[in-house]
Amino acid sequence: MDIDKLKTSRKREVELEQLSPFELKDNLIALASDQQKKSVKTMLNAGRGNPNWTAAVPREAFFLLGQFGVEECRKVMNQASGVTGIPQKKGIAGRLEAFLESNKQSGGAELLMGLYKYGIEQHGFDPDSWVFELAEGIVGDQYPSPVRMLKQTEIVVHDYLIREMCAGKPSHSGKYDLFAVEGGTAAMCYLFDSLIDNCLLKKGDKIALGVPIFTPYLEIPELARYDFKVTYINGSAKDKDGNLTFQYPDEELDKLGDKSIKAFFIVNPSNPTSVEVSAHSRKYLVKVVKNLNPNLMILTDDVYGTFVPGFVSLMNDLPQNTLCVYSFSKYFGATGWRLGVIALYEDNIYDDMLSAIPEKDKERLAKLYESLTLHPEKLKFIDRLVADSRRVALNHTAGLSTPQQMQMLLFASFALLDKENNYKKDCINLLQHRYELLWEGLNIPVIPDPERASYYCEIDIHEWAMKNYGKEFVSFLEQNFEPVDIVFRLAEKSSVVLLNGGGFAGPEWSVRVSLANLEDRDYSVIGKELSATMQDYVEAWESMKK
DSSP: OOSOOOSSOHHHHHHHTTSOHHHHHHHHHHHHHHHHHHSSOOOEETTOOOOSOOOHHHHHHHHHHHHHHHHHHHHHOBOTTSOBOOOOOTTHHHHHHHHHHHTTTSTTHHHHHHHHHHHHHHHOOOHHHHHHHHHHHHHTOSOOSSSSSOHHHHHHHHHHHHHHHBTTOOSSSOOEEEEEESHHHHHHHHHHHHHHHTTSSOTTOEEEEEESOOTHHHHGGGSTTTOOEEEEEEOOOBOTTSOBOOOOOHHHHGGGGOTTEEEEEEESSOTTTOBOOOHHHHHHHHHHHHHHOTTOEEEEEOTTGGGSTTOBOHHHHSTTTEEEEEESTTTTTOGGGOOEEEEEESSOHHHHHHTTSOHHHHHHHHHHHTTTOSOGGGOOHHHHHHHHHTTTTTGGGOSOOHHHHHHHHHHHHHHHTOTTOHHHHHHHHHHHHHHHHHHHHHTOOOOOOTTBOOSEEEEEHHHHHHHHHOHHHHHHHHHHOOTTHHHHHHHHHHOEEOEEGGGGTSOTTEEEEESSSSOHHHHHHHHHHHHHHHHHHHHHHHHHHO
């Protein structure tokens, strides 16, 4: 068989493919780095989802607001040593207007003025109370209060979620309670724990996962604390030409009609496939839930929703059932900020189910939360999440730091005030261009897909092999190589780092390319190197046949 041998043996590949893709990545980076030292090639690590762009204007507004906050502190007390006072409420709105007028040429000034007017004109905020929340928030001189989320900040971020998660047209008239958290990661941890702590899920319960999916959702249910029995809802649909669309066929969604399945976890648009759940599948899921499993708890992670025009979350279609996690990290280039929210509709099944748990559990939970309220049995699930995040006893110091909430608010208002959606269009066009460059490098035409977010791209080598060369070539691949061989081969021979799709419960022979973290031209290179590597397998097969 005429193909280069790798440093990593097949036996070693078998061992390493048991790891999470994010742990396997370290081995691939080491191989790619070694190859880089030997050649003029630059290592291209398309394994990370961290975007290589940032939103400048809301950051400019953050620092400008910080200047205003410090000026307000100096007005109260200004010692030479640096000891200053804290913002004062009376007349503060007028002082902000004057500050912005004198700094109107500064970056972020227009956004700050727009946010100030938005709160007053759209929601009737008292000007001094509104600006006082901004000033205290940016200075960070007080504990977050309310602990779940600052009052007026929550209202504006709620507007943003309705616009981005419900396409600006909510299917209902109620509102969502928001809990500001330290990114989507913290949201996941808090949700799993509070569902267990409040008996809404129990160790060993059956849950469902929409796969492929971000690997922690595969790994957390296996932890001893949860030990959930998992049913996979496979995104295995194909189009009329046999191409994977990664949508959920009706028969897969039918699995959720089983009442023994207590919760359904989904990333939408998915990571790694980067497609949103289609309108057909959302409507079908609504029928399944309402007719067969009305108490199904749905937890949807919608961080990539902002990259699809007109995106609609399950929080809009099934508001009573759905807990939505949204992170600002990817869209605004803010992974280091750790900004996320959990959204729960006011009228929801979680609160209803809390009233139906066994009496002995109610008594235990009443004891747990009795320091927070005289009526712990009436404590809403969203407020239990907050308390649980600080082991209940530290509930009074819970909550996302106020400067973080200010940056979240500025990101949200930046999008709300962008009436032409220019930022969104540029982000979407950037990713779409990279997607096209990747497939151009592969020399494979791009198939249009309105549900595609293009943040990642999953390429199924198995499917490509079957369509282009048939069963005999597929058998050759399976007999002579591990599914992860291609990621090792790319790293060692081409200094290209991709993640293995099988680690996300996707097709075993697939690879995930992040389209977010490299320069545009790099995706042409990755496409060509991937194509050349795939061709190496073909040549080895043809050589063996001869």
